Amino acid sequence: MTTPDGRAALTAVYRDALLGDVIPFWLRHGLDRDHGGYLTALDRDGTVIDTDKSIWFQGRGAWTFATLYNTVEQNPAWLDAAKSGIEFLRRCGSAPDGKLYFTVTRDGRPLRMRRYVYSESFAAMANAVYAKATDDGQATEDAMRYFDAYLDYSFTPGRMPAKVEPATRPTKGVGPLMFCLLTAQELREQLGDVRVRGRSCTEWIDWSIGEIERDFLKPDHEALMEVVGSGGEILDHFDGRQLNPGHAIECAWFILHEGKLRSDPRLVRLGLTILDWMWKRGWDDEFGGVFYFRDLRGLPVQDYWHDMKFWWPHCEVVIATLLAWTLTGDEKYARWHRQVHDWSFRHFPDPEFGEWYGYLHRDGRVSVPLKGNLWKGPYHLPRMLWYCWKLLDASKEADVIAKGRGSRPAT
Amino acid sequence: MTTPDGRAALTAVYRDALLGDVIPFWLRHGLDRDHGGYLTALDRDGTVIDTDKSIWFQGRGAWTFATLYNTVEQNPAWLDAAKSGIEFLRRCGSAPDGKLYFTVTRDGRPLRMRRYVYSESFAAMANAVYAKATDDGQATEDAMRYFDAYLDYSFTPGRMPAKVEPATRPTKGVGPLMFCLLTAQELREQLGDVRVRGRSCTEWIDWSIGEIERDFLKPDHEALMEVVGSGGEILDHFDGRQLNPGHAIECAWFILHEGKLRSDPRLVRLGLTILDWMWKRGWDDEFGGVFYFRDLRGLPVQDYWHDMKFWWPHCEVVIATLLAWTLTGDEKYARWHRQVHDWSFRHFPDPEFGEWYGYLHRDGRVSVPLKGNLWKGPYHLPRMLWYCWKLLDASKEADVIAKGRGSRPAT
Numbered sequence: 001m002t003t004p005d006g007r008a009a010l011t012a013v014y015r016d017a018l019l020g021d022v023i024p025f026w027l028r029h030g031l032d033r034d035h036g037g038y039l040t041a042l043d044r045d046g047t048v049i050d051t052d053k054s055i056w057f058q059g060r061g062a063w064t065f066a067t068l069y070n071t072v073e074q075n076p077a078w079l080d081a082a083k084s085g086i087e088f089l090r091r092c093g094s095a096p097d098g099k100l101y102f103t104v105t106r107d108g109r110p111l112r113m114r115r116y117v118y119s120e121s122f123a124a125m126a127n128a129v130y131a132k133a134t135d136d137g138q139a140t141e142d143a144m145r146y147f148d149a150y151l152d153y154s155f156t157p158g159r160m161p162a163k164v165e166p167a168t169r170p171t172k173g174v175g176p177l178m179f180c181l182l183t184a185q186e187l188r189e190q191l192g193d194v195r196v197r198g199r200s201c202t203e204w205i206d207w208s209i210g211e212i213e214r215d216f217l218k219p220d221h222e223a224l225m226e227v228v229g230s231g232g233e234i235l236d237h238f239d240g241r242q243l244n245p246g247h248a249i250e251c252a253w254f255i256l257h258e259g260k261l262r263s264d265p266r267l268v269r270l271g272l273t274i275l276d277w278m279w280k281r282g283w284d285d286e287f288g289g290v291f292y293f294r295d296l297r298g299l300p301v302q303d304y305w306h307d308m309k310f311w312w313p314h315c316e317v318v319i320a321t322l323l324a325w326t327l328t329g330d331e332k333y334a335r336w337h338r339q340v341h342d343w344s345f346r347h348f349p350d351p352e353f354g355e356w357y358g359y360l361h362r363d364g365r366v367s368v369p370l371k372g373n374l375w376k377g378p379y380h381l382p383r384m385l386w387y388c389w390k391l392l393d394a395s396k397e398a399d400v401i402a403k404g405r406g407s408r409p410a411t
Numbered sequence: 412m413t414t415p416d417g418r419a420a421l422t423a424v425y426r427d428a429l430l431g432d433v434i435p436f437w438l439r440h441g442l443d444r445d446h447g448g449y450l451t452a453l454d455r456d457g458t459v460i461d462t463d464k465s466i467w468f469q470g471r472g473a474w475t476f477a478t479l480y481n482t483v484e485q486n487p488a489w490l491d492a493a494k495s496g497i498e499f500l501r502r503c504g505s506a507p508d509g510k511l512y513f514t515v516t517r518d519g520r521p522l523r524m525r526r527y528v529y530s531e532s533f534a535a536m537a538n539a540v541y542a543k544a545t546d547d548g549q550a551t552e553d554a555m556r557y558f559d560a561y562l563d564y565s566f567t568p569g570r571m572p573a574k575v576e577p578a579t580r581p582t583k584g585v586g587p588l589m590f591c592l593l594t595a596q597e598l599r600e601q602l603g604d605v606r607v608r609g610r611s612c613t614e615w616i617d618w619s620i621g622e623i624e625r626d627f628l629k630p631d632h633e634a635l636m637e638v639v640g641s642g643g644e645i646l647d648h649f650d651g652r653q654l655n656p657g658h659a660i661e662c663a664w665f666i667l668h669e670g671k672l673r674s675d676p677r678l679v680r681l682g683l684t685i686l687d688w689m690w691k692r693g694w695d696d697e698f699g700g701v702f703y704f705r706d707l708r709g710l711p712v713q714d715y716w717h718d719m720k721f722w723w724p725h726c727e728v729v730i731a732t733l734l735a736w737t738l739t740g741d742e743k744y745a746r747w748h749r750q751v752h753d754w755s756f757r758h759f760p761d762p763e764f765g766e767w768y769g770y771l772h773r774d775g776r777v778s779v780p781l782k783g784n785l786w787k788g789p790y791h792l793p794r795m796l797w798y799c800w801k802l803l804d805a806s807k808e809a810d811v812i813a814k815g816r817g818s819r820p821a822t
Contacts, residue, residue, distance in 0.1 A: 041649065041713075049710050050648045109579040168520040237461045238452065238784070299460050300781040302452075304770035305716040307778065359715035361772070367718065370711040373649070 011392040013345070018385035023068065023078075025355040025371070026378040030061070031081060035107050037061075037088030040377030044369040045353045051106035052374075055093050058085045059122030060379035063186075066129040067386065079133060086130050086139065089123055098149065103374065115161050120150040121179040128190035144196055147183055151197045151204070154180065170230035171240075174216045178251050181208040185258065209255060213270060222277040223296055224248040234296070241296040242303070245282025246313020249275055249290075253320035260327060268327055275320050279336060282313070287363045288343040290317055308367065309360040311376065314344040315384035322388050356381050422803040424756070429796035434479065434489075436766040436782070437789040441472070442492060446518050448472075448499030451788030455780040456764045462517035463785075466504050469496045470533030471790035474597075477540040478797065490544060497541050497550065500534055509560065514785065526572050531561040532590040539601035555607055558594055562608045562615070565591065581641035582651075585627045589662050592619040596669065620666060624681060633688040634707055635659040645707070652707040653714070656693025657724020660686055660701075664731035671738060679738055686731050690747060693724070698774045699754040701728055719778065720771040722787065725755040726795035733799050767792055 029046030030038050032053075038061040041050035062085030069078040092108025093100045100119035103111040124146035131139035153160045154176040164171055181204075187194060188201035199207065215232030216225045226244050229235055252274035259267030282290045290313045293306035321337035324330070347364040348356040350371070358376040359367040370376075440457030441449050443464075449472040452461035473496030480489040503519025504511045511530035514522040535557035542550035564571045565587040575582055592615075598605060599612035610618065626643030627636045637655050640646055663685035670678030693701045701724045704717035732748035735741070758775040759767035761782070769787040770778040781787075 043711060050713075052648055105579060110576045111579055112575055164523055165521045168516060168522055237463055300454060300779040302461075302779075302781075302784050304719060304721075304778045308715060310715075367715050368711040368713075370713075373713050 007392055011389055014385045014389035014392070017349075018382055018389060019072075021349075021354045022356075022378070022382050022385060023064075025353075026061070026382075027077060027081060030372070030378060031084060032088075032106065035088070036084045036091070037108075038085055038377060039106070040372035040374070042370065042372040044350060044357075044371060046371065049370070050373070052111060053088075053104050053106060053108075054374045054377065055089070055101045055104065055119045056122050056374070057377040057379070058089045058093060059119065059124075059126040061085045061377060062089070062126035063122065063129055064378045064382050064386075066126065066133045068382075069133050070129060071386070071390065082126075082130055082133065086126060089126070090138075090142070093119070093123065099153075100146075115163070117150050117153040117160070118175075118179060120146045120153070121183045124150060124183050125186040128187045132190040140191060143187060143191065144194060147187060147196050150183060151180065169235070171227050171235065172215070172230060173227050174212060174225065174251065175247075177208045177212050177216075178247075178254060181205055181212075181251075181254050181258075184208070185254065205258060209258070209267070209270070212251065212255075217270075217274070221296055223281060224251060224274050224278060225296070238302040241299065242301055243278070243281055243294045243296055244292070244313075245278040245294060246290050246292070246310070246316050248278040249282070249313070249320045250316035252278065253316065253323050256320065256323045256327060260323070271320075272324055272328070275324055279317070279321075282317070283336075283339070284309075284362065288339070289347070289360070289362075289364065290314055290340065291362075307362040309347070309362060309364065311344075311348050311356050311358045312380040314340060314348065315380040318344060319384050319387050322391060326391060418803055422800055425796045425800035425803070428760075429793055429800060430483075432760075432765045433767075433789070433793050433796060434475075436764075437472070437793075438488060438492060441783070441789060442495060443499075443517065446499070447495045447502070448519075449496055449788060450517070451783040451785070453781065453783040455761060455768075455782060457782065460781065461784070463522060464499075464515050464517060464519075465785045465788065466500070466512045466515060466530045467533050467785070468788040468790070469500045469504060470530065470535075470537040472496045472788060473500070473537035474533065474540055475789045475793050475797075477537065477544045479793075480544050481540060482797070482801065493537075493541055493544065497537060500537070501549075501553070504530070504534065510564075511557075526574070528561050528564040528571070529586075529590060531557045531564070532594045535561060535594050536597040539598045543601040551602060554598060554602065555605060558598060558607050561594060562591065580646070582638050582646065583626070583641060584638050585623060585636065585662065586658075588619045588623050588627075589658075589665060592616055592623075592662075592665050592669075595619070596665065616669060620669070620678070620681070623662065623666075628681075628685070632707060634692060635662060635685050635689055636707070649713040652710065653712055654689070654692055654705045654707055655703070655724075656689040656705060657701050657703070657721070657727050659689040660693070660724070660731045661727035663689065664727065664734050667731065667734045667738060671734070682731075683735055683739070686735055686744075690728070690732075693728070694747075694750070695720075695773065699750070700758070700771070700773075700775065701725055701751065702773075718773040720758070720773060720775065722755075722759050722767050722769045723791040725751060725759065726791040729755060730795050730798050733802060737802060 025046065029042050030040060032039050037053055037058050039048050039051060040054055040057045041048060043049045062082045065078045066082035069075060069082060092104050095101060095113060100123060101110050101112065102114040102119065105111060124143045127139040127143035130136065131143060184201040184204040193200045193202050215228055218225060223243055226242055227239055234240060252271045255267055256271035259271055281294050284291055289309040292308050292310055293301045293303055295301050317340045321333050321340060325333035325337055347360055350357055355371045357366050357369060361367050436457065440453050441451060443450050448464055448469050450459050450462060451465055451468045452459060454460045473493045476489045477493035480486060480493060503515050506512060506524060511534060512521050512523065513525040513530065516522060535554045538550040538554035538557065541547060542554060595612040595615040604611045604613050626639055629636060634654055637653060638650055645651060663682045666678055667682035670682055692705050695702055700720040703719050703721055704712045704714055706712045728751045732744050732751060736744035736748055758771055761768055766782045768777050768780060772778050
């Protein structure tokens with residue numbers, strides 16, 4: 001790939017991949033025209049290879065299509081696509097007690113319920129952005145209700161069955177806090193600073209960031225932890241030591257995004273700190289790309305696919321480094337962004353059938369050629385392309401970027 | 412590695428690896444001298460890197476050490492090692508309702524309970540072989556009680572919470588039937604043909620094999636399935652299509668073993684059929700070794716580590732091919748055995764610190780250098796070395812083997 005030189009060319013890379021490749025791929029292959037909603041288990045060429053539906057993805061896909069409708073152009077095909085996921089969620093997403101399933105059949109019959117509530121978080125975000133697109137009152141109500149349920153299950157002690165016996169080893173994860181932060185940001189963006197479970201979105205954001213900073217950020221180790229003890233202590237076991245650099249860097253850009261909105265240098269510094277530490281933990285100096293898991297102390301991790309290169313951490317690191325660069329003008333972030341952007345665009349795209357592969361070996365060879373499954377669909381990749389395009393389009397930061405890009409050699 | 416030529420040299424390879432490397436490694440590094448039981452999370456050099464204990468492995472380890480005591484020599488260190496696991500299980504294995512945990516802390520406090528009951532199956536086998544070693548009445552009773560619980564949870568409809576909603580898609584797995592077969596074989600070997608839940612061990616064996624043959628064996632596809640619908644139908648979804656050749660070939664040798672004990676050519680033919688089909692599915696013609704997962708229709712599998720080479724399927728295929736060879740004298744099995752034996756002994760052993768790595772990339776490079784975790788410990792590898800050594804030592808088959816080995820070129 002010839003990396004574009006300068007702001008306009010880089011902007012076009014993201015925009016064109018989004019509008020000319022990724023979104024058309026999912027509109028063509030991923031819409032269920034018989035039962036509504038999205039089919040994400042697609043082979044390399046878009047053939048459906050499993051009709052079971054991810055409930056996460058009904059929300060994630062609807063978020064993507066409605067976001068494009070709201071922020072790019074009022075394309076009725078995008079609104080129809082968003083509506084399809086929203087209506088499938090309404091019709092088939094919930095168990096009788098209201099909790100969302102993890103998977104259902106193509107026609108919406110229940111398959112799996114899981115403990116956790118990420119389905120609720122995605123459904124809240126999807127409904128919020130769909131409400132903005134349509135003024136649909138039920139969507140507004142559902143967004144609030146799903147966020148309420150998400151907060152209830154995630155943070156009411158004892159509400160969600162614990163994976164590890166809490167009487168022996170009380171633990172908490174950074175994931176639920178990151179989703180609280182992201183969902184609150186999205187609801188505030190679409191619905192205003194609404195109150196859910198006694199706090200405004202901004203208050204939930206402040207609370208999440210405070211918890212993350214207090215309990216998961218470890219200056220002594222220069223790391224953001226994934227799981228800690230209930231008092232924030234490091235758990236010196238496989239799970240406790242396991243770092244997920246791409247996930248932590250996703251957290252970094254959520255915080256950078258908040259810092260930028262508020263022009264809050266403290267938040268920007270916090271986000272940059274996480275990015276700096278976790279880049280060092282995650283970047284593969286030998287083969288390039290971002291490792292999936294690392295151990296805090298450099299010990300072997302339990303998960304044997306630890307050194308694979310997944311599409312989604314790369315998407316998150318592309319966003320984070322670009323955002324860090326626009327916020328600071330620091331050439332280090334320009335360099336990192338170029339490294340991860342170039343590695344990603346060289347290895348993940350499928351030149352024949354479009355879209356990105358999801359799962360590469362450490363050296364960049366494709367492991368499984370599918371384009372989607374329960375975890376991969378129209379979300380991380382289009383979100384990255386959209387966010388980076390829009391970020392570069394905004395004028396103030398673009399000046400800094402252009403300067404940064406201009407100073408680097410063409411590759 | 413120079414592969415030994417002839418029966419005696421091959422016998423010595425298995426015996427020496429077992430008694431000179433693998434068992435000393437676990438006795439040196441894996442015994443918890445403070446709290447009893449086994450620590451399996453060991454780094455390459457044997458350093459403990461996680462003190463949490465697998466309850467599976469308290470049974471598996473006790474089975475291994477007691478089996479050596481019963482069948483190799485009455486080494487008191489082996490009996491002590493077996494006793495340590497048995498006593499840890501008695502003291503710390505069970506929840507208040509009697510169901511065994513999945514993991515506990517080093518000192519035996521509960522960490523995780525899971526739906527399934529493989530802990531019970533391993534505990535039954537361990538107690539059966541320990542009872543034979545010691546005439547310990549409680550061990551006999553525990554073996555019967557754990558097998559009873561295993562059968563109850565596995566086969567009483569509704570007793571174990573289903574992973575997939577049974578009203579939508581009733582499924583069953585080959586795993587519970589394989590463990591029924593294996594556990595019944597072990598109890599019968601150690602305790603005689605005892606009756607548990609209304610059937611003798613032999614009746615449970617016949618029942619398991621009958622279910623496997625009727626519902627999981629697919630002549631049209633030349634495959635043994637892992638998961639099917641309640642009527643044995645193929646489920647054309649990721650999980651339903653997913654084949655695990657090493658697991659299926661483990662099933663093959665359980666059936667071959669039964670056929671040999673009974674001199675039953677029908678069972679031998681069944682075992683050989685599974686081996687023949689799944690060898691073709693699993694052997695990697697490009698890099699050698701056995702793939703972890705394959706798709707029934709050659710589609711991408713959902714699990715992105717599908718092409719890795721794990722130690723345990725290789726152990727099972729080494730056993731199955733050697734057993735097939737001793738039962739038939741067929742040069743094809745000699746060739747397959749040599750292929751998988753040579754590949755395994757060339758790639759898995761750690762020449763510096765001993766024992767085997769567990770997780771290799773497709774081309775045989777080490778992925779994680781640890782020697783144990785919740786799933787790897789003193790079980791598959793020592794079982795394979797012990798079984799193959801003892802199989803070659805038995806005279807009748809050895810003649811066939813010697814003929815087979817003699818006809819092949821030295822490598």
